[in-house]
Every structure is written in structure tokens, then in C-alpha cells.
Amino acid sequence: ISVMGERFNVHTQLEHLQAKYVGTGHADTNKWEWLTNQHRDTCASVQGHPDLLNMIAIAENESRARVRFNLMEKMLQPCGPPPEKTEV
């Protein structure tokens, strides 16, 4: 019973961490989840730092607002839809 309790505890702790710090991984994190979080973090960082946004806007010759919009759209599914769950 104590072992069950331990496992239950870790799981809630992890959920709590994941809620507080988006993108926290765990042992069973798959590649898709991991990459999606990285892409989202990068998109958010570029939108937040003015100079990173400026560099992309100048390189692409788009207005900053357009670049922000494109990055926002990209954040939805940056690596495509989640992979099919293989039945064990």
C-alpha cells in the first residue's frame, strides 16, 4: 500500500509541476511532446524578445505584427499532430 501511495504522490507532484512549469518532461515523455515544447518555447521567446522578433521581421521582410501572428499560429501544432498511440 505504501508503494502505491508513493507512486500516486510522484504522479500528482509531476502534474503539479507540469501545470506550474509548462513543458516539464518525465521518463515517458515521447519525442513529439519534447520537440513540441521546444518549438513552442522558441516561438514564445521570439515573440517576447523585441530584437529576436526584429531579426526575423527584417529577414523575412514582414511587419512585426505579421511575424508575431505567424508564430502564434505555428504554436498550435508546431510538429504536426500527435503520433498515433500504438496499442500495447
Add this chain to the structure above:
Amino acid sequence: GDVFKLTLETDEDLVTEIRLKYFDTVPVAASMCVLRTGFLFVASEFGNHYLYQIAHLGDDDEPTFSSAIPLDQGDTFYFAPRPLRNLVMVDELDSLCPVMDCQVADLAREDSAQLFTLCGRGPRSSLRVLRHGLEISEMAVSDLPGSPNAVWTVKRFSDEEFDSYIVVSFVNATLVLSIGETVEEVTDSGFLGTTPTLQCGQLGADALVQVYPDGIRHIRADKRINEWRAPGKRIIARCAVNQRQVAIALAGGELVYFEMDAAGQLNEYTERKDMSADVVCMALGRVPPGEQRCRFLAVGLSDNTVRIVSLDPADCLAPLSLQALPAPPDGGGDVGWSAGTHYLNIGLQNGVLLRALIDPVTGDLSDTRTRYLGSRPVKLFRVFVQGSEAVLAISSRSWLYYTYQSRFHLTPLSYGSLEFASGFSSEQCLEGIVAISASTLRILSLEKLGTVFNQVTFPLQYTPRRLLLHESGQAVLIETEHNAFTEDSKQQKKRQIAQEMLEQAGADGDRSGDAQLVREMAAAFLSENLPEPVFGAPKPGAGMWASVIRVMRPLTGQTAQIIRLQQNEAALSICLCRFACNPMESYLLVGIVKDMTLAPRSVGGAVLRTYRVVGALERLDFLHETAVEDAPQAMCPFQGRVLVSVGRVLRIYDLGKQKMLRKCETKALPNYIVSVAAFGDRVVAADVQESVFWMRYRASDNQLLVFADDSLPRWVTCLAMLDQFSVAVGDKFGNISVLRLPPDAVEDDADDVGDLGSARGSLFDRGGLLGSSSQKCVAECTFHVGEALSSLRKTSLVPGENDCLLYTTISGSVGIALPLASKEEHDLFQHLELHLRSQHLSLLGRDHLQFRSMYFPNRRVIDGDLCEMFNNLEPARQKEIAQELDRTPSELSKKLEDIRTRFAF
């Protein structure tokens, strides 16, 4: 940048209809602000900001589009852009954002360097020449007969708003001009025209005074003249005049003092004072409001001293204090009045301006500060700036010392040399300067006070990327734009659309009337040319590039030659080099890619185009083209050949007859080479992600071998070699780092030939598989600037040997990092920084140390801007901090000013 007016029709709390109307077109804005006074401020995304006045509220007959009108899928409304109708541009605020590249050189042969910056994005790009100095606008220039040596402006009455006369003194005459619609000579002013004038001014309420070598002339309001003649054969050498007092020095060093009494009579003080040496200059401050007289007279003597003499009736002409000067003073000292403190400014003959504080009670001089202004003796003149007194100091260059927004500024004037000046105020020019320059009389007005640089802007067509300067004064630059049409493609596309319009009309019906109309529309469309800097350029779509190589003279903005590249060709890099095989000629290499996609980066093809430089960069002649496999992002001349990066490969090329010849290659860098620099045998190459790699070129077996690299990833954007061991690196996250090789770094292990030909540490460096060298460079200095860096230059901004590191950022800042010379200096500034950090001056609540250590810990770089905020603290805090550092607040301010002006301005 189109602005629309939206009207919302509401039915209580529900919006029933939205009506949209085209208002005007402004530059693409990051933010807009409407002021209640009817102004619109547009903060542009990239480029200058504008202030518009809202002239009309868009209630014209522009077509309105309503949400109530149904639209088919894929259908849309159209409007025609037009010049400004509802807005009137009132003011423009300069902005350098973004600075793409910067070069520093003194092409104009002025005393200090000019900064040539490539700024802007798209059709609003420009080449800007930044000079340290105030912008001057010339309001009038008129020739004068003979050679004038002095000029003054005089008001007739003390409460007159504008000046009445301009008095010009020549070698043997005086000319009086009246200021009005036109400048005319006046003969009945009361001034004596047959003698040169030493000084003239307005006395009392309505009288004038003129001091000339033989005497003093006091002109009363009713044109009565009182004259005082110099005794015997003595002449008046120098004088000082204010509204109630006149002090003169006779040749031989005797002071005579006159004061105006209540009746308006100028009375001579009974005693005269004999000074021990010849008087070189004299100055009287203005009479403080509510008082009878200025208490101090400053006298500069030929024995290199300045003395303060009291003018108090109790101890008139008694000496109060004395200050020794490093050099003889020049005629034209001045006592300035600034915000309750008395400053005495003295110009010295060795080109130095000396500023000292006069104690208002005792007359003691203290807190002297000096500033080197130029190679000629410094002459000082009193002018008015923003309603308060300012000092114009003329040396080989003219400088203005003024107060603006409660800060002192000493800035040079961007103007030719002047000889004599005076403040000037008239209806057309409220606060100007009238000056003499080589027998012309000039009226000047000061613009844009408080700015450090004045800018001269020359427009470019596409986003500029790289600039190279040539000693002849010419420059070559590349402009490259993604998502843009070349001129040819644009015309072609226009013709295509016009053709489609005609075909469409033809397909719709065969009514002859309509066909004519459509033909006219098509013709109008073809001829219509909306200016791109205002309305933006048409966008063809991703993957389309337009690029141009431009040869121009950056000082005049004249383009000597434009080489337009084909559609989808993009110039990435340029390099001016000489080759050992042909040392007489100069060549320009341009790295061009075709069909580049940005993300993921791929190129359809890449070439190196070689041009021969004709004359002093007057023209470029195409020589040949060499195909390469990947983007040539970085190039650099190296030992009579050229280093070219091709993607992640670094190669040495030599000049051939048909194409460039590949001589040497290294695949050591892991991702993509961004920048290359060379120093002797050493080559430093920066990877896009993995910081710098140090290589040595071994001529014996023609190999480039990596012998050291960095231990941390850095996203390098720009690179400057400081010396053969150190390199300064700027990165895209806004950090400056100085990386230095360890002192025991070995370039070459003679025994280790290595089967794959690598240098020391062949175990680690098997063909770049592990991608790492055993020797690591150390990050000696790291600092987070806060903005992505676009260029780093090791250069000197002021004449002298003082090199500093100049950086420019994508957000439009220009900054310098200067080396501290001694341990004492370093300790002082470090402690000052610590104290200022604890003051928590950040508006955003940031911790300073945390901010400056955002990505890498802040090491060995002191934030100079934070230290200078010491001057903005309350006096009590300043005293506290200064005491902890064993100094006085004025000593600290002086130290801050000194270190800044030693390297820059």
C-alpha cells in the same frame, strides 16, 4: 501602413454594423497615439517616427465598406491609396532602427570620425552619416566690405524683445546695421563709425555704450552723447560691459571702473587699479535680478593667471582670489550664469576651455575642469539657448556649452570655422547666432538641441546589408531584400496585369465604349507610380529576392554605379581585396546565392562574382563568376588571397583568369560560418551557433588547422579582432564577449603531423567528428547589452590613440566599450557601480546585476551608463556615495566626464 477609420453602429450594447473607410497611409507603426490636441504620433516599426496633425476627420467621399454588405467567398473590397489628405506631417523624429552595418572613418577630414550606418528596412532604408555635433541651419549670409574682426547685437531698450542693431567692427571703422525685414546700414544710431569698436552694449533702461580704443561713448536715449577719453596717449586694451557696469583696462595693465547710477549717469570710480601684468581678457557677469551690480570682475593676465576683483562699493577693485592657468588666456573670457551657480569660463591659447566655479560670497575659484577643444586659441562668446545663457567657444572648431533639459552639453557645431559670434534674436529667428566667417556675416540657427549626433540621410532601395569604405571617399554596399521584386520583374508584372485587365474586358463583352475605358484604366495603371518609401513595395511572395550592388559617395549621397542582380539572386557578402598575383589592381568579390529559402535554409545555387575596381572605386567592371556549392556568407582578405566561407566550409581562393581558384579548404566548423577575420597567420571564424574557432594557416603544407575554440555556444552575429589573442564577439541574444586565447596556447605541434592533418589534440579532432579542440579560449569579459548586436568595430572616435570598441544594435543604438587604463580607475568605477546598483534606479524593477548577467555572468565589464546616472541622483545621495569613495561629488562627475571625452563625446 494604411490607416482606416472604423465606425461602430450600436444598438444599446450590441454592435449592429461596422463601417470601414480608408483614412491615410503612414509608415508601418509599432504603436500610435492620438493626443487630445488633435495630433497623431506614429511610432514607426523601423525608421523615423512622425507626428501628424489631424486636419480632417475623414468625412470625405471616400468609399465606405459596411459589414452589412454581403461578400462572396474569396471576394474583397478595394480602395486606392493616395497621398495624405486627412493628416498633415508636423514633425519627424530620427531613428536609426535597425542598424544593419556600421563603418567608422574620417572621410570628410574633420577632426573626429564620422559614423556611416546602414539603417532601415525595405524601401525606407537609408545610409546615414552620423557626426558628433549640433545641426546648424544657415539663415542668411551676406558679404561685408573689408575684413571685419568683431560683431555684436544690441537692443535699444532693455525690455525690447528682439535685437535692433548688428554692430560690426573693422580694422578702422564700425558699421551699424539695423535688423528688420532687410538688413540696412544705420547712420544715426549714435555709435561712432570712424573707429574700431572694442565692445558695445545696452546700458540701463534705454542707453547704449560703445568702447573704442580712444575712449568710451555713452549714448543716452535722447541722443545726447557723453564721452570719456582715455588719458594721454594711452589706449584702452580690453573691456567688459554689462547692463550697469563698464570696466576697462588701459594698455599697461591699469583698470578703470565705471558704474551707472540711479539717474542713468555713468560715473567713474575714483581709484584706478594697477595690475601687475598686461590684461589679456576681462569679463563681467550679468547683473543679478534685483541687485545693483555684478560683484565680480574676472581679469586674465599675461602672467598666466586669472584674478577675481571685487566691485563691491566697500572694497572696489580689491583683488579677491587668483587662479594659475596652464597656459596664457585668450582675449574673450566670459563669466557664465547657470542655475544659481557662477561659472567662469576661460579660453586658453593652447586650445583648452577652462571652467571654474566662483564662490558667490568670497569670490574664490574652485572645481576647475578643462576640456581640449581644438588647435587654435579658444575665444568665448555669450549666446542665448532656450532662454538661458550659453557659451559659444570658438577654436579650430566651434563648440556650444549649454543647458538643455537640466543637463549640461558641450557639443561641437557641425559648421565651418567662425571667427567671432554673438547671440541674435529677431522675429524670423528667435534664438540664433550672428557670426563672422572670412568677411561674410552669417546668421545661424541651432536645430535639434540635446542630440549627440546629427544625421545626414541618403535613401536606398532595399534593405542594406554590408558596407565597405574606400580611402578615396567612395563606398560600396549591398542591398538585399526578401519577398521583393527587382525593377525588371516589377515592370514585367505590371505589364502582365495590364494585359490581363484588357483580356478580361475583352472576354466580358465587346462593347466598344467599355473597351476604351478599360484601355485607359490599363494605361493609367501602367503609368501609376506610387512612391515606395511611403506606400511600401509590392510583395511577390516567399523565396523571391531582389538585390543590388551600389557604389556611392557616402558624404554627398551620389550613386556612381548600381549593379542590379536578377530576380531571386541575393548578395550576401562583399570583400575588397588585392591579390598577390596581381598587386596593382583591387578587386571586389561579391558572394551571391540564388533561390535561397530562409527556413529551413537552402540555396538553389551560389556564385562568387569578381569585379575589377576601376580608378579610386569609381566603377566596377565584371571579371568572372565562380560557382560554389553553398552560401558564401563571410569573406576576408588573407595574405594576398581571400578567405571565403561556403556554407560550413572555409576555403582560400586565389584569383584566376577564368574563375577563382580554390587553394585550401577546411570542414572544421559544424554548422554555418557567419563571420571570418584574420590577423597575420591566424584566422578566426565564427559559426552561427558554436562561437569562434581559431585556426592557423600552415603555408608549408597549405592547411588551415583549428587549434582552439570556445567552450560555450554563442550565436555570433558580428566579430572584431582586438589583437592576435583576443576577439570581441557580439551575439544575437544581445551579449558582448571578449574571448582570449590562454597564454600557453600552442598553435602547432611540430611532432604531431596526425593522419588527418590536424593540429594539437588530434585525438579530439579526427576530421571534426567530435567537433572540438583541446585548447579553449577564455571569456575574459562578458556583458549583456540587451539588444541584438549588428556590428562591432575596434576604432577611434576622437583624434588621438584612444581605441574603443564601437557596437551597433538591431534596435538602433550605438554604444562604445572603452578599456580602463589603470587599476585605480577600475576600482573606482567598480565601487561606483556597486553603489549605484544598490540605489535600485530601474523603472522596471529589474536587478541590474541580474539583467547584465542574463545569459552569461557579467564579467570584467562595468556599466558606464549606470555610473553616469550618478549625476542624476539627489545631492544628498551623491554626497553619501562620494564619501564612501573618499571623493567629492564634483570630483566623481569630473571623472565620469573625463573618461567619456577621452574616447568619445
